[in-house]
Amino acid sequence: MSTDVAPRIAATLDELVAAATDRVEVRTADAKSGAYFERLRIDGVPHFLKVLSDGDDWIMRVTGNDSHWEFKAWQAGIYAEMPSVIDHTVVGMALEQDAGPARLSILMVDCAADLVPFGDDPVPALHHAGWIDHMAASHGHFLGWRDTLGLQDLSRRWLFFAPETIAPELQVSDVPGPIAVAHQGWGLLPERAPRLHELVTAIHRDPDALSEALRMTPLTFVAGDWKLGNVGRRPDGRTVLLDWAYPGEAAPTWDLTWYLALNRARLPESKEATIARYRDRLEHHGIDTSGWWERQLGLSLVGMAAVFAWEKAVGDAAELGWWEQAALDGARWL
Numbered sequence: 001m002s003t004d005v006a007p008r009i010a011a012t013l014d015e016l017v018a019a020a021t022d023r024v025e026v027r028t029a030d031a032k033s034g035a036y037f038e039r040l041r042i043d044g045v046p047h048f049l050k051v052l053s054d055g056d057d058w059i060m061r062v063t064g065n066d067s068h069w070e071f072k073a074w075q076a077g078i079y080a081e082m083p084s085v086i087d088h089t090v091v092g093m094a095l096e097q098d099a100g101p102a103r104l105s106i107l108m109v110d111c112a113a114d115l116v117p118f119g120d121d122p123v124p125a126l127h128h129a130g131w132i133d134h135m136a137a138s139h140g141h142f143l144g145w146r147d148t149l150g151l152q153d154l155s156r157r158w159l160f161f162a163p164e165t166i167a168p169e170l171q172v173s174d175v176p177g178p179i180a181v182a183h184q185g186w187g188l189l190p191e192r193a194p195r196l197h198e199l200v201t202a203i204h205r206d207p208d209a210l211s212e213a214l215r216m217t218p219l220t221f222v223a224g225d226w227k228l229g230n231v232g233r234r235p236d237g238r239t240v241l242l243d244w245a246y247p248g249e250a251a252p253t254w255d256l257t258w259y260l261a262l263n264r265a266r267l268p269e270s271k272e273a274t275i276a277r278y279r280d281r282l283e284h285h286g287i288d289t290s291g292w293w294e295r296q297l298g299l300s301l302v303g304m305a306a307v308f309a310w311e312k313a314v315g316d317a318a319e320l321g322w323w324e325q326a327a328l329d330g331a332r333w334l
Contacts, residue, residue, distance in 0.1 A: 007074050008092035013051065013105040016094040019043060034058055034176070039110060046110035047091070050243075055101035058176050062165050063246060068104045069151045071095045073247045076149055078221060083141050085134040087111070087238045111240050115232035116266075125268040127233045132274060134239040135226060135259070136281035139252035142221035143287060152224065152248035154214065155207040158306040162204040185310025192313050196305060196324040199331055203306040210303055213334055214251050217296040218287075222250045227262040252282070253300035261308045264319065271322065298330030 010016035017023075020040040027037065035052035054060040071093050073079060079088045089108040096103045116123060159165050161182045169179045189197040203210055224246030232240030256278050260271050267274060275297065282289055305312075305327035312320040 007077060007080060009075060010092055010094040010105075012096055013094050013103070016092055016105050016107050017042070017049065020047070048089075048108045048110040048112070050106045050108070051103060052106075053101040053103045058169055058179065059245065062169065062179075063152065063160055064156050065152070065245070067150060068095055068102060069149075069247050070106065070244050071104050072149045072151060073244060078247070079244075081141075083134070083137045085137055085238050087234055087240050088244070089240060089242060108242070111232055111234075111242075114234050114240050115242075116228040118229075120265055122268045123228065123263075123266050128268050128274075129277065130233060130237060131226070131231055131239050131259075132256075132278050133281045133284075134241075135255055136252075136278055136287075137285050139220045139222070139255065140282060140285035140287045143218055143252070145219070145221040145249060147221075147249035152246045152250075154219075154248070154250055155211040157246070157250065157254070158203050158207040158210060158303050160307050161310060162306070164204070181314060182310045185313040189309055189313040192317075193309070193320055193324045196309055196320075196327055199302065199327055200306040200309045203302065207306075209334060210299060210306075214296065214299050214303075217251060217292040217299070219249050220252050221247070222252070222255045223247055224250075224255070224258070226255050226259040228266060251296050251300050253278075253297050254303070257297075257300045257304040258307075261304050261311070261323075295333045298333045301326040301330040302334070 017040060019042050021042075023038055023040040025036070025038050034056045035050055036056070038049040038051075040047050040049060052060065054066055060066070074090065074093050079090055082088060089111050090106060091109060092107045094105045096105075116127075161178075163183075163186050166179050166182055169176060170183055189200075223241055223244040225243050226241070230242040232242075234240060256275065260267075260274060264271065269277075279289055279293060301323075305323050309323065309327075312323050
């Protein structure tokens with residue numbers, strides 16, 4: 001999909017929401033970053049506003065996002081190039097850089113009614129199947145895309161929650177909850193899964209080795225954060241995909257394995273079935289996966305273990321065991 005309509009970019013937040021009424025600050029159930037959120041109306045239509053800067057948003061800091069990747073992707077027209085099955089909901093952005101940390105404001109159509117309800121229940125199988133299909137469609141559309149915009153660096157992805165990355169965040173007076181749990185999880189990992197601990201420590205020490213191995217397989221544009229808190233389904237079947245927090249050039253299986261790692265408790269089918277479904281949909285969308293699929297999947301499972309082994313270490317033994325075995329098996333491709 002392409003468009004000749006230039007992305008709407010306002011000079012300031014005030015300009016972006018100049019016609020707004022009924023503005024109300026909100027805290028969403030899934031919000032963890034420190035960003036500011038607001039519901040408002042423009043011409044009677046419900047909208048949602050997100051405002052963030054690296055001074056307030058610890059996720060920006062631990063991921064190394066010091067240049068507002070979402071704005072770069074919006075400005076370059078990548079949101080508009082997404083296949084029509086993906087609804088990003090964004091209608092405009094404003095990036096203010098005059099004084100202090102740069103502040104990014106993202107104005108979206110309010111799609112709360114179409115998002116996955118907060119909770120622990122498995123999602124409908126039909127919705128899950130649609131999301132996997134549309135994920136594959138977007139990856140297939142952009143396959144071969146190369147980052148010339150300065151978005152998320154591939155090697156930096158494996159270090160999101162690495163001990164050295166989160167160390168500065170542990171020094172603040174009010175440590176973010178996920179950072180505190182990550183610190184706890186890394187402490188538990190050597191005892192609960194020593195072989196996995198050894199592997200992910202090696203990735204943290206030399207992330208470029210994993211990235212170079214993945215670069216021998218096809219890469220694409222990824223939005224980067226397919227957790228259920230960012231996903232929904234429109235009445236017409238389109239997928240709502242919010243919060244492109246980690247966009248950039250990566251393996252298609254980055255988004256897939258991220259989806260598996262963060263949403264596993266709510267999946268209506270096994271990880272193995274989800275992986276097979278995604279590969280089938282890639283093939284359906286015209287991507288020949290022969291010759292590279294096993295290598296890319298294995299390496300991505302190693303990488304995702306490097307990102308979230310701490311989260312698995314504080315959880316149940318079966319889930320930790322699955323990721324340990326998957327990562328150890330995938331390490332043969334390094």
